[in-house]
Amino acid sequence: MTVTSVHDPSHREALWELEDAFERGDLISVFGRCTVAYEGRAASDLGIGDRLLVLKPDGAALVHTDEGRQPVNWQPPGSEHRAAVREGRLRVRSTRTNPDETLTVRFERVHQLSAMAVTGGRDLTLHGSEEDLRTRILERPDLIEPGFEPTATERPSSAGPMDIFGVDADGTPVVVELKRRRVGPDAVGQLARYVRALREELGATAEERGDGGDDGGNGDDGGDGDDGDDGDDGDDSGSDAARDDPSPAVRGILVAPSITGRAAERLADRGFDHVALEPTPED
Amino acid sequence: MTVTSVHDPSHREALWELEDAFERGDLISVFGRCTVAYEGRAASDLGIGDRLLVLKPDGAALVHTDEGRQPVNWQPPGSEHRAAVREGRLRVRSTRTNPDETLTVRFERVHQLSAMAVTGGRDLTLHGSEEDLRTRILERPDLIEPGFEPTATERPSSAGPMDIFGVDADGTPVVVELKRRRVGPDAVGQLARYVRALREELGATAEERGDGGDDGGNGDDGGDGDDGDDGDDGDDSGSDAARDDPSPAVRGILVAPSITGRAAERLADRGFDHVALEPTPED
DNA sequence: ACTTGAATATCGTGC
DNA sequence: GCACGATGTTCAAGT
Numbered sequence: 001m002t003v004t005s006v007h008d009p010s011h012r013e014a015l016w017e018l019e020d021a022f023e024r025g026d027l028i029s030v031f032g033r034c035t036v037a038y039e040g041r042a043a044s045d046l047g048i049g050d051r052l053l054v055l056k057p058d059g060a061a062l063v064h065t066d067e068g069r070q071p072v073n074w075q076p077p078g079s080e081h082r083a084a085v086r087e088g089r090l091r092v093r094s095t096r097t098n099p100d101e102t103l104t105v106r107f108e109r110v111h112q113l114s115a116m117a118v119t120g121g122r123d124l125t126l127h128g129s130e131e132d133l134r135t136r137i138l139e140r141p142d143l144i145e146p147g148f149e150p151t152a153t154e155r156p157s158s159a160g161p162m163d164i165f166g167v168d169a170d171g172t173p174v175v176v177e178l179k180r181r182r183v184g185p186d187a188v189g190q191l192a193r194y195v196r197a198l199r200e201e202l203g204a205t206a207e208e209r210g211d212g213g214d215d216g217g218n219g220d221d222g223g224d225g226d227d228g229d230d231g232d233d234g235d236d237s238g239s240d241a242a243r244d245d246p247s248p249a250v251r252g253i254l255v256a257p258s259i260t261g262r263a264a265e266r267l268a269d270r271g272f273d274h275v276a277l278e279p280t281p282e283d
Numbered sequence: 284m285t286v287t288s289v290h291d292p293s294h295r296e297a298l299w300e301l302e303d304a305f306e307r308g309d310l311i312s313v314f315g316r317c318t319v320a321y322e323g324r325a326a327s328d329l330g331i332g333d334r335l336l337v338l339k340p341d342g343a344a345l346v347h348t349d350e351g352r353q354p355v356n357w358q359p360p361g362s363e364h365r366a367a368v369r370e371g372r373l374r375v376r377s378t379r380t381n382p383d384e385t386l387t388v389r390f391e392r393v394h395q396l397s398a399m400a401v402t403g404g405r406d407l408t409l410h411g412s413e414e415d416l417r418t419r420i421l422e423r424p425d426l427i428e429p430g431f432e433p434t435a436t437e438r439p440s441s442a443g444p445m446d447i448f449g450v451d452a453d454g455t456p457v458v459v460e461l462k463r464r465r466v467g468p469d470a471v472g473q474l475a476r477y478v479r480a481l482r483e484e485l486g487a488t489a490e491e492r493g494d495g496g497d498d499g500g501n502g503d504d505g506g507d508g509d510d511g512d513d514g515d516d517g518d519d520s521g522s523d524a525a526r527d528d529p530s531p532a533v534r535g536i537l538v539a540p541s542i543t544g545r546a547a548e549r550l551a552d553r554g555f556d557h558v559a560l561e562p563t564p565e566d
Numbered sequence: 567a568c569t570t571g572a573a574t575a576t577c578g579t580g581c
Numbered sequence: 582g583c584a585c586g587a588t589g590t591t592c593a594a595g596t
Contacts, residue, residue: 003394027349029312031399041589042411049404058350066310066401067341069359111286114395116314118349121332128325324574
C-alpha cells in the first residue's frame with residue numbers, strides 16, 4: 001500500500017503515523033484544529049483554527065487555511081521536521097538554520113492524517129516563457145519588422161547580455177529586449193541601458209555616420225549620460241537632445257504582448273519602438 | 284462531522300465526494316496519481332505521477348509534489364472548480380478569466396480524498412515588517428541619530444512617497460528610506476531619487492543655506508572615498524555640483540539591518556548615511 | 567556563499 | 582481595473 005491514512009486519531013496515534021511517514025520519506029497531509037507560531041526572519045502567531053498542514057520529505061512545510069494561494073505559514077525546503085506529544089497535544093515543529101527559523105504547529109485535535117510515498121513525475125515542461133519568445137523571433141525575424149536580421153543572442157555588453165542583437169533593413173544595429181508579458185516603465189529603462197552601452201561601444205562608428213552621435217552639452221563627462229537609469233526617475237523631460245535624433249546609431253525595440261501607458265511615453269521619449277508579440281502564437 | 288474522508292475511492296465515488304465538498308465550501312486535499320496541464324499566461328504539462336491536489340473554497344488550487352515550497356502548478360483565488368468523470372478517470376478543472384487560465388488535473392487513480400469545513404482562525408499577527416521598523420523609529424527617533432525629528436511619513440514627492448521625512452539637529456531636511464532586511468545598490472538608487480526630488484523642490488532654499496555647518500558624523504565606519512564609479516546608473520549627474528557639497532541641502536539616510544559592499548560604495552559616493560537597525564529590537 | 571534577476575510570482579494599497 | 586511596491590517573497594543562475 002502506498003498510502004496510509006487515519007481518521008480522527010488520538011494524538012499518540014497521529015504521532016506514530018507521522019514518525020513512520022517521516023521515516024519512509026512520505027508526502028504528508030494533516031487536517032486539524034491548531035495554533036501556529038513562527039519565529040525567524042520575522043515572527044508571527046496564529047490563533048486556534050482549522051488548517052491543513054503539508055509536510056514534504058525535502059523539509060518543506062506548509063500551513064494552509066481556506067483562503068489564498070500562499071500558505072499562511074511555511075518553512076522552506078531543507079528544514080527538519082520533528083513531532084512529539086506535549087501536554088497531551090500533537091506538536092509538529094520544523095526548524096532550519098541560516099537563518100535560524102522555527103515553525104511550530106500545535107494540534108488541539110487531528111481530524112485526518114494521510115501520507116503517500118511519491119514516485120516519479122518530475123518532468124514538467126513549461127511553454128510560453130521568454131525563451132519561447134526568442135525562439136519564435138529567431139525563426140521568423142520578420143515578426144519584428146521586414147528586413148530585420150538577428151545576428152546574436154545574449155550578446156554581452158557593459159550593461160549585461162542583451163536578449164537579441166541584430167541589424168535592420170538599413171544596416172542599423174538593433175537591440176531587442178524581450179518580455180513575455182505586459183511590461184511597465186522598468187523594461188524601457190533596461191532597454192535604454194543596453195542601447196546606451198552599445199552606442200558607447202560603437203561610438204566611433206556613429207561619428208563617422210555623421211549623425212552627431214553625442215550632444216555637445218555634457219561632452220566632458222562622456223560615459224555618464226543620465227537617461228539609462230534603472231528606476232523610474234527619468235521623468236524630467238528634455239534633459240538630452242541626442243535621444244530625439246531622427247537617425248540614432250543604435251535602435252531599441254521592446255517586444256512584449258502589451259505595455260503600460262507610462263512605458264509607452266518613455267519609449268517615445270527615447271525614440272524606441274514597441275512590437276506587440278506573444279511568446280506563443282495566438283489561437 | 285466536520286471532516287469527510289475516503290480511501291481508495293472509485294472515480295465516481297471521488298466525484299460525489301468532491302461535488303459535496305464544493306457545495307459545502309470545504310478545504311479539500313486529494314492524493315493521487317495524475318497528469319496536470321496548465322494553459323494561460325504560460326502553458327505547462329506534467330506527466331503522470333503521485334501528487335497532492337489542494338482545492339480551496341475561494342477558488343485557489345494547488346498541485347504539490349514531494350519537493351519545493353512552491354506548488355508545481357496552481358490556480359489563484361477567484362477561480363472556479365469543477366469535477367467530472369471523463370474516459371473513466373476523475374478530472375478536476377479549475378478555470379478563471381482575466382486572464383483566461385485553465386488548470387486540469389486528470390487522475391488515473393485517487394488514493395485518498397479528504398475535505399474539511401474550515402471555521403475561524405484568521406487572526407494572523409505578523410511582527411518584524413517594514414511597518415514595525417517605521418513605528419520603532421517614530422517612537423524613538425534618536426535611533427537614527429541624536430536630534431533627528433520626523434515630521435512626516437509617506438510624504439509625497441515627484442519620485443513617489445518617501446518612507447520618513449524629517450530634520451536633523453541642524454534643521455537640515457532628511458529623507459529616510461526603510462528596508463526591513465539586508466539591501467543592495469538598488470535601495471541606494473531609490474533613496475537618491477527621493478533626495479534629488481526634494482533638492483529640486485527646495486532648490487531656492489538650498490542656495491541660501493550655503494553655510495559651513497557640517498554634520499558631526501554618526502560614529503559608524505566612514506566609507507572609503509574611492510571614485511571607482513562604474514557609472515551604470517548615474518542617476519543624479521544632472522545636479523552634479525550639489526552632490527559634492529559638504530553641507531548638502533538635503534540628507535539621505537538608509538535604514539536597514541545591513542547593506543552589501545556595493546551599496547556601501549554608492550552610499551559613500553552620494554554622501555548618504557547608513558543606520559543599522561532591525562525592525563524589532565534584538566534580544 | 568553572495569549577488570543578481572525572473573516569476574504563471576502573490577498580495578495589498580492607492581489612483 | 583491598472584499600476585506600484587513589499588514579501589519571512591521563492592527560485593535558478595552566475596560570480
